[in-house]
Amino acid sequence: xxxxxxxxxxxxxxxxxxxxxxxxxxxxxxxxxxxxxxxxxxxxxxxxxxxxxxxxxxxxxxxxxxxxxxxxxxxxxxxxxxxxxxxxxxxxxxxxxxxxxxxxxxxxxxxxxxxx
Amino acid sequence: xxxxxxxxxxxxxxxxxxxxxxxxxxxxxxxxxxxxxxxxxxxxxxxxxxxxxxxxxxxxxxxxxxxxxxxxxxxxxxxxxxxxxxxxxxxxxxxxxxxxxxxxxxxxxxx
Numbered sequence: 001x002x003x004x005x006x007x008x009x010x011x012x013x014x015x016x017x018x019x020x021x022x023x024x025x026x027x028x029x030x031x032x033x034x035x036x037x038x039x040x041x042x043x044x045x046x047x048x049x050x051x052x053x054x055x056x057x058x059x060x061x062x063x064x065x066x067x068x069x070x071x072x073x074x075x076x077x078x079x080x081x082x083x084x085x086x087x088x089x090x091x092x093x094x095x096x097x098x099x100x101x102x103x104x105x106x107x108x109x110x111x112x113x114x115x116x
Numbered sequence: 117x118x119x120x121x122x123x124x125x126x127x128x129x130x131x132x133x134x135x136x137x138x139x140x141x142x143x144x145x146x147x148x149x150x151x152x153x154x155x156x157x158x159x160x161x162x163x164x165x166x167x168x169x170x171x172x173x174x175x176x177x178x179x180x181x182x183x184x185x186x187x188x189x190x191x192x193x194x195x196x197x198x199x200x201x202x203x204x205x206x207x208x209x210x211x212x213x214x215x216x217x218x219x220x221x222x223x224x225x226x227x
Contacts, residue, residue, distance in 0.1 A: 042217040107159035
């Protein structure tokens with residue numbers, strides 16, 4: 001079945017450490033996204049990528065970095081510069097402009113990061 | 117003012133009840149509208165798109181009022197399995213890359 005796989009599901013990090021969250025999709029979608037969700041709040045966009053080797057900052061990109069070297073993969077690194085990284089991180093993809101359902105997002109199961 | 121606003125609830129309703137959720141958005145140029153469902157500690161999943169003419173999917177009916185910048189979701193004959201958080205989602209006319217999510221409305225359906 002096509003879908004999005006995120007790993008790890010749970011991650012604990014000590015302050016000052018960088019961590020990388022994996023996101024892989026086999027939906028052949030052009031666009032991929034990273035969102036952060038905090039309790040009682042809506043999803044906030046961290047980074048998005050419309051095409052391989054290109055990505056754009058979202059609303060809360062500070063302290064995060066991404067790469068898009070392959071269409072299927074969009075890893076997110078949470079750096080030590082992110083002051084409050086404990087959150088639920090969601091990766092999503094969409095077909096992209098010009099395709100049916102261009103704006104419909106499909107999400108992975110999420111990665112829950114806790115900083116100790 | 118938030119770009120997408122929803123009543124956070126929670127809405128507590130008995131099985132079989134009809135419940136309605138409302139959502140307002142601030143960008144009049146918004147193009148696409150959706151309702152997503154999110155179960156506790158899970159990822160959001162698309163419930164339904166919202167079309168200008170209104171649309172129905174089984175027990176669920178979505179309405180869009182562009183003049184008032186207002187979206188609604190009606191759930192009829194509520195089931196226990198409908199208990200979840202319902203997210204209102206709006207995409208601007210420039211494309212899907214700045215999709216805006218409301219904070220969600222929590223629904224509890226009780227036996």
